Amino acid sequence: xxxxxxxxxxxxxxxxxxxxxxxxxxxxxxxxxxxxxxxxxxxxxxxxxxxxxxxxxxxxxxxxxxxxxxxxxxxxxxxxxxxxxxxxxxxxxxxxxxxxxxxxxxxxxxxxxxxxxxxxxxxxxxxxxxxxxxxxxxxxxxxxxxxxxxxxxxxxxxxxxxxxxxxxxxxxxxxxxxxxxxxxxxxxxxxxxxxxxxxxxxxxxxxxxxxxxxxxxxxxxxxxxxxxxxxxxxxxxxxxxxxxxxxxxxxxxxxxxxxxxxxxxxxxxxxxxxxxxxxxxxxxxxxxxxxxxxxxxxxxxxxxxxxxxxxxxxxxxxxxxxxxxxxxxxxxxxxxxxxxxxxxxxxxxxxxxxxxxxxxxxxxxxxxxxxxxxxxxxxxxxxxxxxxxxxxxxxxxxxxxxxxxxxxxxxxxxxxxxx
Ligand code: DGY
Numbered sequence: 001x002x003x004x005x006x007x008x009x010x011x012x013x014x015x016x017x018x019x020x021x022x023x024x025x026x027x028x029x030x031x032x033x034x035x036x037x038x039x040x041x042x043x044x045x046x047x048x049x050x051x052x053x054x055x056x057x058x059x060x061x062x063x064x065x066x067x068x069x070x071x072x073x074x075x076x077x078x079x080x081x082x083x084x085x086x087x088x089x090x091x092x093x094x095x096x097x098x099x100x101x102x103x104x105x106x107x108x109x110x111x112x113x114x115x116x117x118x119x120x121x122x123x124x125x126x127x128x129x130x131x132x133x134x135x136x137x138x139x140x141x142x143x144x145x146x147x148x149x150x151x152x153x154x155x156x157x158x159x160x161x162x163x164x165x166x167x168x169x170x171x172x173x174x175x176x177x178x179x180x181x182x183x184x185x186x187x188x189x190x191x192x193x194x195x196x197x198x199x200x201x202x203x204x205x206x207x208x209x210x211x212x213x214x215x216x217x218x219x220x221x222x223x224x225x226x227x228x229x230x231x232x233x234x235x236x237x238x239x240x241x242x243x244x245x246x247x248x249x250x251x252x253x254x255x256x257x258x259x260x261x262x263x264x265x266x267x268x269x270x271x272x273x274x275x276x277x278x279x280x281x282x283x284x285x286x287x288x289x290x291x292x293x294x295x296x297x298x299x300x301x302x303x304x305x306x307x308x309x310x311x312x313x314x315x316x317x318x319x320x321x322x323x324x325x326x327x328x329x330x331x332x333x334x335x336x337x338x339x340x341x342x343x344x345x346x347x348x349x350x351x352x353x354x355x356x357x358x359x360x361x362x363x364x365x366x367x368x369x370x371x372x373x374x375x376x377x378x379x380x381x382x383x384x385x386x387x388x389x390x391x392x393x394x395x396x397x398x399x400x401x402x403x404x405x406x407x408x409x410x411x412x413x414x415x416x417x418x419x
Contacts, residue, residue: 004384005416009047011388011409012040016051020058020075024390024402028190030081032059032073034101035161036407038108039355043410045112046417052112053125056105060132062094066219067139069105070096071158082186083209090217098209098217099156102235103140106133106242107362110249115418127253130246134257137243141263143219150267151236153287155226156208157201160235160299164197165334165348166341167295168230171286172200175227178207195345195400204228229288233274234299237306238359240267244307268308280316296324296336298356304363318368321360325394331378332357333394344393351391351400354379354408358415376415383412 015022023029023036037059044052062073074085074095085095109129118126144152154160157168183206187196197205208228215221223229243260250257274282274292282303284293301321304314325333331352335342343349357379365372382397388408390401 001384004387004412007387008043008409008412011404012043012051012406015404015406018075019054020073021055021406023407024405026190026402026404027080028187028402030076030078032062032075034059034069034071035104035355038105039358039407040410042108042111043406043413045116046413049112049116049118049122053122053129056109056129057125059105060129062092062096063132063136064092064096066143067135068100068143068219069103069136071099071101072097080186082184083206087183087209089213097158098212099159101159102161102238103133103136103242104238106137106246106249107238109133110245111414111418113249113252123253127255130250130253130255133242133246134250134255134260137239137246137260139219140239144223146223148266149231149270150263151231151270152239153223153229154232154235155212155222155229156205157228158205160230160232162234162297162299162334162348163205164201164346165295165297165299166339167232167284167293167297167299168228169295169341170291170293171228171230171289172204174289175204175207177203178210181206191401192345195347195351197347227288229286230293231274231285231287232299233271233282233284234297234302236267236271237299237302237304237363240264240271240306240308243267268306271303271306272308272310272313275313280320282317295341296339298324298332298334298360302359302363304367305359307363307366314367318364318371321364322371331382331392331394332360332375337394344395345398345400347391347401350394352382352394353391354383354405354411358411361415380412380415383408388412 015025020032021040023033037055041052041055063069077085088097090096090098140152157163181203212222243264247257247260274285282300286293304317325337333350333352334348335350357375361372361376386397386399388405389399389403390405392400
């Protein structure tokens with residue numbers, strides 16, 4: 001629908017600040033988020049390539065010297081968000097959080113490069129972006145992969161992007177929360193508390209943050225020290241795809257990143273060990289407490305996005321996905337509604353998120369086109385009917401969280417306009 005396309009563009013433009021874009025304009029997230037910005041750049045690429053490139057450049061301007069791209073950049077010293085730059089105290093030129101987020105940026109770059117005619121100046125800038133993203137991927141293998149599996153550990157639930165997803169519950173239960181924690185949440189001032197993470201989750205989030213801060217965010221020690229360490233299927237699927245896409249796109253810029261090939265092979269070999277034949281599914285592994293996390297969540301199916309070359313496993317996972325939330329089939333809840341941990345309205349514990357649908361669409365379009373097209377059409381219809389919210393109730397499409405949500409708008413443009 002033409003109107004929805006125009007509204008999507010307007011949403012992005014209205015959320016745009018000085019060379020970067022807020023996830024939404026309702027004060028819930030007053031900064032630049034890592035994976036949000038990558039999705040946003042893809043949206044811009046359909047109508048303003050300059051803004052797309054600028055969005056990525058601004059994100060990379062906050063890259064740490066060691067290579068990490070933080071999950072949040074606080075370009076303005078705004079204290080209306082918690083935890084803000086003062087809480088994190090990273091000491092970097094651009095104040096930021098001290099953890100990262102899924103490296104979806106690499107796949108987004110490949111799409112932007114393949115779908116557009118870049119001029120000489122844009123090509124040069126894109127080359128610089130690619131060089132920085134390579135440094136980012138190397139950072140995962142260097143600092144988050146202590147056993148050399150070519151799989152990255154996440155050390156905070158926020159790194160997964162699926163903050164309060166039940167996948168983390170059992171690991172968080174074992175964290176000894178710091179005594180006398182003293183903080184004030186700001187999210188509850190602008191969002192319904194029944195839709196947001198619980199206090200017990202925030203207590204763990206802040207305990208972990210304080211632990212990392214005490215260690216000066218030293219990447220050499222955090223992975224061993226953190227009270228939370230998970231090899232997440234969703235995160236690693238995005239990382240494998242990132243390595244594949246960066247390797248492919250780097251060739252167009254005469255960059256030799258063949259070392260990524262070894263990582264890709266090794267990570268696929270190792271990730272496949274987390275596939276459980278009986279359940280037809282991959283499960284994340286709690287590295288700290290040594291157990292598999294058997295929660296049926298949508299991010300386990302992100303393995304399809306990784307494009308591992310095993311047709312039989314891919315087919316089994318798609319068959320399982322077809323039964324995932326069969327009550328309202330192709331609108332993908334964060335957690336299977338039959339799982340006891342499912343909560344219809346609470347953030348990443350049940351609602352439908354547009355980026356999850358997009359990742360699954362991307363992961364199935366070359367494997368089961370009919371399924372993928374169905375998912376795409378249902379997602380487009382949801383957005384045309386309800387516009388761009390942060391998340392939705394699968395039962396009745398009730399709009400939840402923030403309105404004018406940037407990645408919902410950006411991914412609408414990609415799903416709608418990408419042929
Ligand atoms: C929030 O504040 O809820 C964010 O998701 C953290 O990254």
